[in-house]
Amino acid sequence: MIKVQNVSKEFSEKLILDDINFSLDKGGITSIIGPNGAGKSTLLSLMARLMPLDQGQISFDDLDIKQTPSGVLAKKISILTQSNHISARLTVLQLVMFGRFPHHKGRPQQADHAHVARMLELMELDEIADRFIDQLSGGQQQRAYIAMILSQDSDYILLDEPLNNLDMKHARNIMKSLRKIADEMNKSIILVIHDINFAAAYSDLFIALKDGKIIVQGSVDDVMTEANIELIYDMQVDIKTIDGKKHAFYYT
């Protein structure tokens, strides 16, 4: 269970997050949506202790992120931030194995190798496992980073725009894989995602941020209404139900 209480964040006297409160039960996929600059990435970074939490409290399964040692948190939560530029020259296999570092501390065991192999297969990277990441395309790199985060095997997985750089096929495959991981392994996955239809198709819950505040939250079905989307994004869309799923049409 995630608890976020009274969290606010300021950057140079500008309020980025304004008294955020929510709690999420364990399991499932939650997507944080909202316009650019709403504070989504900041919220994710604060939850994963990448930024100092000045105001408020965040806890995962009663582990307060301020009080728990970082090494313990690394087995509880993992995060992939938006732009990753790794200048170190590593192979895909080495990179993904570093995702296991909180568990093996530098000495990979049988279980670590098995886990890494599973994630490489899941992210369709097994054929390029021995290539250096600086020789890969943007999409392949992105999948390698996701595989690294997934191999960390934490209960809570935070992904900031994981579909960056991915083509349609790989974007769909990754969302399917995330769904599978959430369902079969009982993981909680929290995404920041811009494509509202992708988010709606694979998520259980939506949290919508605007100007640093939670403006709407609830099940995908409840949030996906024309009125809500207009409230969040200041634009009019048509919501149509096709095969029992809601889709937003805004391309024309």
Next chain:
Amino acid sequence: MNLKIFLAACLFVVLFVISLMIGVSDFEFSKIFSDDDHLLILMASRIPRNFAIVLTGSSLAIVGVIMQMIAANKFVEPTTAGTMDSAALGILCATLLWPHSGLMFKMLIATLFSLFGSWIFLGIIRRLPVTNPLLVPLVGIMLGGVIGSIATFIAYEADLLQYLSIWINGDFSGILRGRYELLWITFGLSIIAYFIANQLTIVGMGENIATNLGLNYRAIISLGLIIVAMVTAIIVTTVGMIPFIGLVIPNIVNRVVGDNLTKALPIIAYIGAVFTLVCDIIGRLIIFPYEITVSVIIGAIGSAVFIYLILKRPRHV
């Protein structure tokens, strides 16, 4: 792999023995047991010089890759980040203020100065755009120039320019038994670096990933910088500044084996030692019986390789 290690060891032994045989004084291996003079030359001059070369070459190469991980930039090393100049300024100040202090004390002061220099350097490069990696060594070289000119000014005023030139121009010809033993500390520091090789590699992936993996990013960076500063200070006090080893060796190694330091660090140390040995042998042979200092030879070869590396950077897809 075992064959490679065997061949590498052979090459090292051959170079080491060749290096032992080169010198102006009359010396032959066959006479070391019959003639005390020959034994003395071997034990007091040739062997210390060879150990100094190997320790300097390997530890400078290791220090280079540590700095590259910390700065997340492939073109950083002690001479392109102002670290060496800071250390030289440190010894100069120690010599001026406490002229009767021992070498160990001067080295400590030099360590503190180079730590401070690295700290300024990191503070500056954090404000540079990541999109232009060549700005980082440019700024570092400028910083080194500023610190170096302060050192030169002080040395000029205090009439210590000759001392300063000894620290600035790395040279193994002055190495004798009793005057190089501090260098063994670099061996210990290199071992420590190997023990935190995984952590250093993760630090090279950036603060976010390091924190995500549960590492204390700042602690690892501090430890890395202390190793860098100590090694630099020891080398400047005993041998003098030697450029480019820390730049060229890691960049060649990472093309082939990558940056996973548990794998790369021993190779970097080995090639650093062999490269320095070869350069020192060349320096002693070109104008025999005179000697060109090793820093000049390494500077010449190193800068050529540096330019090649910049032009032939692996293209990112």
